[in-house]
Amino acid sequence: MDTNKMNTKQALNLLKQNGYKYTGKREDMIHFFDKENRYRTAKDLLHHMEPNYKGISVDTIYRNLHLFHSLGILESTDLNGEKHFRMKCDHHHHHHFICKNCGETKEIHHCPMDKIVQELDSYEVEDHKFEIYGFCPACK
Amino acid sequence: MDTNKMNTKQALNLLKQNGYKYTGKREDMIHFFDKENRYRTAKDLLHHMEPNYKGISVDTIYRNLHLFHSLGILESTDLNGEKHFRMKCDHHHHHHFICKNCGETKEIHHCPMDKIVQELDSYEVEDHKFEIYGFCPACK
DNA sequence: TTATAGATAAGATACTGTCTCATCTAATGG
DNA sequence: CCATTAGATGAGACAGTATCTTATCTATAA
Numbered sequence: 420m421d422t423n424k425m426n427t428k429q430a431l432n433l434l435k436q437n438g439y440k441y442t443g444k445r446e447d448m449i450h451f452f453d454k455e456n457r458y459r460t461a462k463d464l465l466h467h468m469e470p471n472y473k474g475i476s477v478d479t480i481y482r483n484l485h486l487f488h489s490l491g492i493l494e495s496t497d498l499n500g501e502k503h504f505r506m507k508c509d510h511h512h513h514h515h516f517i518c519k520n521c522g523e524t525k526e527i528h529h530c531p532m533d534k535i536v537q538e539l540d541s542y543e544v545e546d547h548k549f550e551i552y553g554f555c556p557a558c559k
Numbered sequence: 560m561d562t563n564k565m566n567t568k569q570a571l572n573l574l575k576q577n578g579y580k581y582t583g584k585r586e587d588m589i590h591f592f593d594k595e596n597r598y599r600t601a602k603d604l605l606h607h608m609e610p611n612y613k614g615i616s617v618d619t620i621y622r623n624l625h626l627f628h629s630l631g632i633l634e635s636t637d638l639n640g641e642k643h644f645r646m647k648c649d650h651h652h653h654h655h656f657i658c659k660n661c662g663e664t665k666e667i668h669h670c671p672m673d674k675i676v677q678e679l680d681s682y683e684v685e686d687h688k689f690e691i692y693g694f695c696p697a698c699k
Numbered sequence: 700t701t702a703t704a705g706a707t708a709a710g711a712t713a714c715t716g717t718c719t720c721a722t723c724t725a726a727t728g729g
Numbered sequence: 730c731c732a733t734t735a736g737a738t739g740a741g742a743c744a745g746t747a748t749c750t751t752a753t754c755t756a757t758a759a
Contacts, residue, residue, distance in 0.1 A: 440725050440736060461715080476739045481716060483737095497637045500746085501715070516679060527678060531671035531689065538667060539656060545693040549671065553685040580705060580756050601746075616708045621747060623706095640715080641746070 423510040427453045430492045437490060444472060448483055452493060458503035458522040496550065518555040527551065563650040567593045570632040570646075577630060584612060588623055592633060598643035598662040636690065658695040667691065 430449045431441055451467050452459065465480050484504055487493040493504045498517070505524060516525040532547055553559075570589045571581055591607050592599065605620050624644055627633040633644045638657070645664060655664040672687055693699075 438736080442725075442737070444738085474739070476741095477715095478717075478740085479738055497640055500637050500640055500642065502640065516682060516684075518682075519685065525679070525682065527675055529671055529675055529678075531669055532691075535667055535669055535691065538669075539665070539691070539693075541696045542656060542658075542665065543694040543699040544656075544691055545659065547689075547691040549687075549689045551672075551675065551679070551684055551687040553679075554683040556681045559683040578705080582706070582756075584707085614708070616710095617746090618709085618748075619707055 424456070424506045424508045425453075425492060426506075430487070430490075433490045433492055439486065439490075444468065444475070444479065445483060447471065448480075449487070449492065452504065452506045456505065456524050458496065458498065458505045458517060458524060460501055460503055464504075496548070514549040514551075516551040516553065516555075518558055519552050520554055520558040523555045523557070525555070564596070564646045564648045565593075565632060566646075569649075570627070570630075573630045573632055579626065579630075584608065584615070584619065585623060587611065588620075589627070589632065592644065592646045596645065596664050598636065598638065598645045598657060598664060600641055600643055604644075636688070654689040654691075656691040656693065656695075658698055659692050660694055660698040663695045663697070665695070 427446070427449050430453070431446065434441055434445065447468060448464060451464060461477070461480050461484055464484070465475070465477060468475050468480070484493065484495075484502075488495055488504065491507055494507045495502050495504045496517075497503070503522065505522075508526070512530060514527040514530060516527055518524075527549070531549065536544065567586070567589050570593070571586065574581055574585065587608060588604060591604060601617070601620050601624055604624070605615070605617060608615050608620070624633065624635075624642075628635055628644065631647055634647045635642050635644045636657075637643070643662065645662075648666070652670060654667040654670060656667055657664055667689070671689065676684065
């Protein structure tokens with residue numbers, strides 16, 4: 420097993436613990452991300468939901484994506500100016516290889532930050548992003 | 560001297576070599592980026608141009624940004640879903656610390672990719688992004 | 700000076716994402 | 730089980746970034 424990401428049950432618990440309601444839509448949304456190690460967009464999620472929830476509002480998609488992100492259920496990154504989301508990996512710090520075609524991710528167990536802090540002692544480091552892009556074995 | 564980035568003269572030569580015209584607007588746009596080691600947005604550039612070029616079209620801004628980028632005059636990155644541009648650094652491969660407040664950049668002379676290729680031999684690696692975010696000495 | 704390839708302005712258009720507000724519903728306590 | 734209500738949703742307007750189309754303009758070279 421490569422990953423140890425959040426699962427549907429933990430996610431629904433987080434909702435409950437924070438006073439948010441457990442709706443069928445939310446369960447399906449979380450399932451959608453739980454299934455795969457893959458970054459997906461709001462549009463991907465909308466297309467997944469539409470057949471089962473006729474007339475679902477785009478705003479419901481965005482509101483829940485943000486809620487899930489703020490609760491630590493999802494993590495996100497910008498790819499080509501569009502926000503992409505995936506189930507949060509909840510163990511040790513790591514980075515991702517991201518397939519440009521299907522969004523599949525693979526963990527990279529190496530972070531260069533340790534060696535760099537000394538170069539930046541007059542700066543205030545808040546965050547960093549290290550991502551590798553290309554094509555996964557299935558897409559290449 | 561920390562950087563060895565492209566300068567205005569080289570940029571204008573690139574335009575000429577590729578059959579593009581040398582206009583006052585383009586010279587000012589390139590000057591705008593040449594002055595600083597800093598990522599700026601299309602809107603930043605538009606605001607810089609407007610006082611001197613009343614009624615300048617936003618499309619002129621975008622078209623020239625893309626032209627400059629395709630000619631290798633500018634490099635770009637997505638920050639908060641918005642494209643940011645800076646003068647291209649034309650020497651050895653490196654990454655940047657980016658100030659979240661003013662866009663100032665500082666070169667990071669360490670790239671982790673060498674050690675990672677072996678982890679990805681069944682993947683096709685095309686590109687990577689390594690950026691550090693925080694506040695520069697002037698902004699922190 | 701003229702011809703023309705490239706540049707520009709203007710405004711329409713597309714796309715991602717957010718806001719407001721009225722309505723609806725899951726969860727809770729009685 | 731029902732009533733209450735905080736939270737959830739749908740609808741559509743709206744905002745911001747970016748692109749496209751078309752007519753007009755201009756830098757450049759012959």
